[in-house]
Amino acid sequence: MRVELDEPKCVAAGQCVMASPEVFDQREEDGVAILLEERPGDELLDGVREAVAVCPAAALRLVEE
């Protein structure tokens, strides 16, 4: 599974970081999300799915490869 971040859509809400701190962080200057793990391990997927669901900008997607 691969995580996709549509950066221009991100509104820097940081909900993803709270849902899945292993996979997401935020840029210091503007808060835009950073992907720490583009292909997170299975044990992280629940958190990533939570992040995708709570992201208020629909900027995240989890795609099957």
Added chain:
Amino acid sequence: MVVGASAAGLAATETLRREGYGGALTLIGEEPHAPYDRPPLSKQILSGEWSTDRLPLRRSTDLDGLDLDLRLGVAATGLELADRTVVLADGTRVPYDGLIVATGVRPRRLPGDGAHVLRTVDDALALRDRLAPGRRLVVVGAGFLGAEAAAVARGLGCAVTLLEPAPVPLAHAVGEQVGRVLSQAHLDHGVELRTGVTVTAVTEGGVRLADGELVEGDAVLVAVGSLPNTEWLVDCGLAVGDGLICDEYGEAAWGSPRPKAGGVYAAGDVARWYNALFGVPMRIEHRTNAAEQGMAVARNLLRPEARKPFTPVPYFWSDQYDMRVQAYGYLRGHDEVAVVDGDLSGRRFVAAYRTGDRLTGVLAVGMPPKAIRPWRQAIAARAAWHETVPTATPAAGARLDGR
């Protein structure tokens, strides 16, 4: 079944599937469009920066994967609890085992015709068509929505008059001092901001004030708050007040006598539920809350034996000019505001809100995420004010003009 096909309704259907619900799932939406996002409407869509193809919340393949009975362009008009049936505008009767109400809100309007409102993509496109350099826009209401639209219209070269009945815009929500800082941005960007004025009607060529004055404009945007979409629930036996009234789990409360049928939950802008973290009933019109509550009530509906109270720290953001405003918590009804980081005059600060002896909210402008996150955690941990904000300077004492 989920009624209302937007942020909250979509999150609910996705969660039901993700949590293993494999039965029939109907999603009913009054708008003809597949679920789309609203916050960009008053920002990137109004400014023309984005086209509407960026708005859908999910790609059609992802929607298909949910295996929904998706009925768009048709409103629910009635709920018959005893029969567990929702009645649609076209006369169809759709039975359900569990129901999630996510019908959101609609804009309040003023008497008179010809004014724009801003809630749907069609609203945004209609208003965008009217904005061009030199055109005059009158915005009634200087809340977050009106403020964002005013900022975009200025960016497009319109002359903007912003009319607000309160002496200080947003004061009831964020406090007088912070409200003043935010409204200073309008003045700095050449908006004609008039406070303490009451608009009584929209007329040809502008709006009429209570004292009879005509404020002229080529277009008028009315942004004076919203009304929950609960008409279809009136007289069905559920308690409807300002929103559909719910308990701490998001389950709709009953009028009396209590009918046998259960399993009705509500999420998003339409839901007034009891948030046990703050100990008050609240109805939140924030984008993140819609998704989080949609998820939470879907879980509670699916697993009644393991229900969890929905106790979020509400989160809100707003973009105005070059300012990014972010707020956590419940600011309404606060007793005190204190600046705990940065300074108001530089429009780069964190303000903390006290209610009783609790830290109940923070509002930040132009601050990095790491400066805000600990405050959110403190609110979630029900931190006492005197332990968290010992050295703060009351905002009332801060210099606001910055000159």
